[in-house]
Amino acid sequence: MKSIDVCLSPDLLHLYDVKGKMVVVVDILRATSCMTTAIAEGVEEIVPVATLEECQALGRQGYVTAAERDGKKADGFDLGNSPFSYRNGAYRGQKIAVTTTNGTYALTKSKEAEVLVAGSFLNIGAICGLIKEANLDTIILCAGWKGKVNLEDSLFAGAVCARMSNHLAPACDAPLMAKAMYEKEKGDMMSFLKESSHVKRLHGLNIHEDIAFCLEQDVYTDVPIYRNERLIKA
Amino acid sequence: MKSIDVCLSPDLLHLYDVKGKMVVVVDILRATSCMTTAIAEGVEEIVPVATLEECQALGRQGYVTAAERDGKKADGFDLGNSPFSYRNGAYRGQKIAVTTTNGTYALTKSKEAEVLVAGSFLNIGAICGLIKEANLDTIILCAGWKGKVNLEDSLFAGAVCARMSNHLAPACDAPLMAKAMYEKEKGDMMSFLKESSHVKRLHGLNIHEDIAFCLEQDVYTDVPIYRNERLIKA
Numbered sequence: 399m400k401s402i403d404v405c406l407s408p409d410l411l412h413l414y415d416v417k418g419k420m421v422v423v424v425d426i427l428r429a430t431s432c433m434t435t436a437i438a439e440g441v442e443e444i445v446p447v448a449t450l451e452e453c454q455a456l457g458r459q460g461y462v463t464a465a466e467r468d469g470k471k472a473d474g475f476d477l478g479n480s481p482f483s484y485r486n487g488a489y490r491g492q493k494i495a496v497t498t499t500n501g502t503y504a505l506t507k508s509k510e511a512e513v514l515v516a517g518s519f520l521n522i523g524a525i526c527g528l529i530k531e532a533n534l535d536t537i538i539l540c541a542g543w544k545g546k547v548n549l550e551d552s553l554f555a556g557a558v559c560a561r562m563s564n565h566l567a568p569a570c571d572a573p574l575m576a577k578a579m580y581e582k583e584k585g586d587m588m589s590f591l592k593e594s595s596h597v598k599r600l601h602g603l604n605i606h607e608d609i610a611f612c613l614e615q616d617v618y619t620d621v622p623i624y625r626n627e628r629l630i631k632a
Numbered sequence: 633m634k635s636i637d638v639c640l641s642p643d644l645l646h647l648y649d650v651k652g653k654m655v656v657v658v659d660i661l662r663a664t665s666c667m668t669t670a671i672a673e674g675v676e677e678i679v680p681v682a683t684l685e686e687c688q689a690l691g692r693q694g695y696v697t698a699a700e701r702d703g704k705k706a707d708g709f710d711l712g713n714s715p716f717s718y719r720n721g722a723y724r725g726q727k728i729a730v731t732t733t734n735g736t737y738a739l740t741k742s743k744e745a746e747v748l749v750a751g752s753f754l755n756i757g758a759i760c761g762l763i764k765e766a767n768l769d770t771i772i773l774c775a776g777w778k779g780k781v782n783l784e785d786s787l788f789a790g791a792v793c794a795r796m797s798n799h800l801a802p803a804c805d806a807p808l809m810a811k812a813m814y815e816k817e818k819g820d821m822m823s824f825l826k827e828s829s830h831v832k833r834l835h836g837l838n839i840h841e842d843i844a845f846c847l848e849q850d851v852y853t854d855v856p857i858y859r860n861e862r863l864i865k866a
Binding site: 596 | 641644782786809827830
């Protein structure tokens with residue numbers, strides 16, 4: 399039986415070996431929820447970059463630019479970090495350059511994985527289908543919040559571990575922790591998230607609807623997969 | 633209201649500032665359970681050291697030496713890492729030098745805390761009493777397993793967060809995660825721990841009784857506190 403592991407923060411990634419494995423990067427609020435939405439809504443490719451400067455440089459090459467820092471849209475960019483920007487095929491056929499506080503960092507740290515995808519509740523069923531199909535040892539990499547663990551990414555990791563429990567064995571204790579927390583809180587994740595200071599801060603930015611949308615499961619059946627430095631439809 | 637935070641692994645400690653705070657180091661299996669037992673059973677002082685060599689050097693100065701690596705007693709030392717070694721006042725009045733895989737490392741990384749103590753289920757009530765008395769922002773530092781998170785230390789952190797929920801506000805998401813997991817699994821922590829590969833490995837070392845004892849709550853009312861490079865009775 400292949401294994402499933404959970405890396406609760408990119409600051410723990412040095413303890414994990416991603417080579418030869420499938421890695422699912424998750425930043426529920428909101429980078430990978432955005433990526434899922436964008437790809438499912440017809441965006442041709444997404445180039446995740448670490449810095450605002452790289453994002454601007456791609457903008458000069460014709461990319462639509464999406465940039466978020468500390469939950470807010472960065473000045474001078476086309477888009478922030480809301481999945482609603484991409485709905486109804488608003489950027490169908492276009493190329494997006496994106497940089498966010500946590501999510502793009504986690505992606506760029508996992509480039510050596512055999513299969514690297516962006517996961518979210520929005521496409522969790524498709525992610526689990528791809529994990530079964532790939533049949534590799536799998537790591538869920540939580541983007542966290544500036545190095546610290548966060549509830550929403552850990553809940554997603556726990557949800558995947560719960561869905562895959564008959565197919566993959568836990569590689570260490572982190573999958574068991576994430577699964578126990580998910581099973582405790584799955585009935586009302588929104589109420590649980592409201593206890594989080596980090597989510598409270600996001601609520602203060604007036605993105606309640608974003609948060610509610612990002613917790614919906616199986617809205618899309620597409621998976622953004624990382625190939626040649628960009629995310630495309632798997 | 634003062635805050636409570638949880639650092640799930642020493643490899644995340646760079647994200648926390650321990651200065652001016654109370655830090656509770658926890659390595660349930662078994663370093664801080666041993667320290668709790670030893671101090672409660674009359675040991676005069678415990679000097680935690682990072683290396684086997686430092687431990688041996690203190691042995692030559694008359695210290696009883698306790699050394700564990702990967703769950704096993706290291707060759708050439710007086711004791712391993714079992715709390716039963718100290719029961720019935722077996723080392724009353726003596727001084728112990730101790731080095732373990734995870735627990736002593738976590739302690740030595742937290743020396744700049746205002747108040748630094750060793751916690752375990754065995755003295756959890758006394759720990760909570762001291763947290764109330766100290767009235768400082770508090771961090772529970774989980775020793776983990778070689779940098780990774782583990783169930784037993786996270787469960788302890790969650791148990792403290794649950795007991796202190798009317799007195800301390802969660803500083804970030806880690807306390808909420810630990811508390812949710814503890815509340816899900818508190819009814820039968822032993823069965824939950826048996827899913828852990830790391831605990832399975834310890835079971836293979838024939839320390840079932842140690843594990844059961846280390847999960848007992850409020851066996852002792854003493855707290856080992858760190859002062860001048862050693863743990864003494866608070």
